[in-house]
Amino acid sequence: MGKAVGSKKEIVIVGGSYAGVLAAKTIFKKVDEKNIHVTLISPNAYIYFNVAAPRLVIRPSETERTLFSIKDILNGYSNSSTSFIQGEVISTKLEEKKLIVKTGQKNKWIDIKYQYLIIASGTNLGNDVIQNKFEGKELVSLIHRFNKEIHKAKSIIILGGGPTGVEIAGELGYEFGQCKNISLLTGKELPLTIMGEKKARIADSKLKNLNVKVTNAVKYKEIQKLSNGESQVLLEDGGVIKADLVINTTICNPNTRFLDEGFLDSKGYLKTDACFTLEDYPEVIGLGDVLSIGGRSLIDLYHYQLPIFEKYIEKNYMGKSWVRLSPYESPRQTMIIPISKSGGVGTLFGWGVPNIMVRFLKGRDYLIGQAKRLFY
Ligand SMILES: Cc1cc2nc3c(=O)[nH]c(=O)nc-3n(C[C@H](O)[C@H](O)[C@H](O)COP(=O)(O)OP(=O)(O)OC[C@H]3O[C@@H](n4cnc5c(N)ncnc54)[C@H](O)[C@@H]3O)c2cc1C
Incomplete structure (x- = not known):
């Protein structure tokens, strides 16, 4: 494999x-550290393996094993050719190849110049338990506190019948289905409609078997906190449901406020060509959930986006002008959704996966044992 030539290229990554x-890991796997310098900017000092969040809310003692210091990870790739800036990109001047970044507690603003830019700023899920919003390891105590709230609650409503809502409902049903009222409001005709009707029906009955009350075909309008500590959920059909705890998994907004609207699709995701680069800015590439195209999953990132990025690295960071970039094509669905540790539903490259495989692939430990290997 050839190495990059010429002076050190400055590559900046937005999002940690x-x-x-994984963009940084891929770069150092291919390019000699003496030819590049990578700066990663993120408001969080720790990367959170949030795939395991549905299990952590009932097993909070595992949380430490899902948090990894970004600085340590980068130093492991290269001591001398990486920098970590704890901060948030506030705006971009792509024509000047410049970012404006807010750093530290004093809200200091700094300019960061780049030769190549990677936008990996993902989405905001509006839920502090399933996404790390903290500067340090505060997430550990938050998840312990949240677990206490779960234990205290007699009734819990989960909003959203997508993968996260179903996984959380499965965990809570398995653990507390006999002693608490656990409800899932899917907002669709069935839970997991994204997996097709057959799997959706299986998911629906698995949840019911765990004593989760599944309500389909009605969306919520508003969540209100009551003075007695309870919450009430107002439904679009005029109904009202009350619970001690509401877990909302329905929010998902792209983190792209630092970009001009012209670079975004109608929902605010990053518009790119099929090789993830920005029109008129070949030195800017997007990766991960922020992309307008893309499957918005770790599987998609790892198996379908990073191979395209590897070609991009060869062509751009390593100067192999003859390398042809391969366009992204939507892969067949791969989705493994545990509904408790006893199994769940899944597809692998479009093929159905039996219950036992779902248990084996993810349900047992929610991949916590493999998290470290992913990043280091
Ligand atoms: C509970 C749960 C379970 C999941 N399970 C699976 C699974 O089993 N399999 C699977 O394939 N996928 C799964 N996913 C999906 C997977 O987690 C996402 O695809 C993945 O998080 C996307 O990663 P990302 O880096 O693109 O974005 P994100 O994880 O959203 O990260 C974006 C990063 O950018 C930072 N950022 C945002 N704005 C700025 C800014 N202005 N400046 C600097 N930094 C910024 C954020 O702080 C964050 O660090 C799951 C998701 C959830 C929520």
């Missing part, structure tokens, strides 16, 4: 979660 960190 899966896409940002």
Whole structure:
């Protein structure tokens, strides 16, 4: 494999979660550290393996094993050719190849110049338990506190019948289905409609078997906190449901406020060509959930986006002008959704996966044992 030639190229990555960190890992796997310098910018000092979040809310003692210091990870790739800036990109001047970054507690603003830019700023899920919003390891105590709230609650409503909502409902049903009222409001005709009707029906009955009350075909309008500590959920059909605890998994907004609207699709995701680069800015590439195209999953990032990025690295960072970039094509669905540790539903490259495989592949430990290997 050839190495980059010429002076050190300055590559800046926005975002310190899966896409940002795996981009850095991929770069150092291919390019000699003496030819590049990589700066990663993220508001969080720790990357959170949030794939395991549905299990952590009932097993909070595992949380430490899902948090990894970004600085340590980068130093492991290269001591001298990486920098970590704890901060948030506030705006971009792509024509000047410049970012404006807010850093530290004094809200200091700095300019960061780049030759190549990777936008891996993902999405905001509006839920502090399933996404790391903290500067340090505060997430550990938050998840312990959240677990206490779960234990205290007699009734819990989960909003959203997508993968996260179903996984959380499965965990809570398995653990507390006999002694608490656990409800899932899917907002669709069934839970997991994304997996097709057959799997959706299986998911629906698995949840019911765990004593989760599944309500389909009605969306929520508003969540209100009551003075007695309870919450009430107002439904679009005029109904009202009350619970001691509401877990909302329905929010998902792209983190792209630092970009001009012209670079974004109608929902705010990053518009790129099929090789993830920005129109008129070949030195800017997007990766991960922020992309308008893309499967918005770790599987998609790892198996389908990073191979395209590897070609991009060869062509751009290593100067192999003859390398042809391969366009992204939507892969067949791969989705493994545990509904408790006893199994769940899944597809692998479009093929159905039996219950036992779901248990084996993810349900047993929610991949916590493999998290470290992913980043280091
Ligand atoms: C509970 C749960 C379970 C999941 N399970 C699976 C699974 O089993 N399999 C699977 O394939 N996928 C799974 N996913 C999906 C997977 O987690 C996402 O695809 C993945 O998080 C996307 O990573 P990302 O780095 O693109 O974005 P994100 O994880 O959203 O990270 C974005 C990063 O950018 C930072 N950032 C945002 N704005 C700025 C800014 N202005 N400046 C600097 N930094 C910024 C954020 O702080 C964050 O560090 C799951 C998701 C959830 C929520």
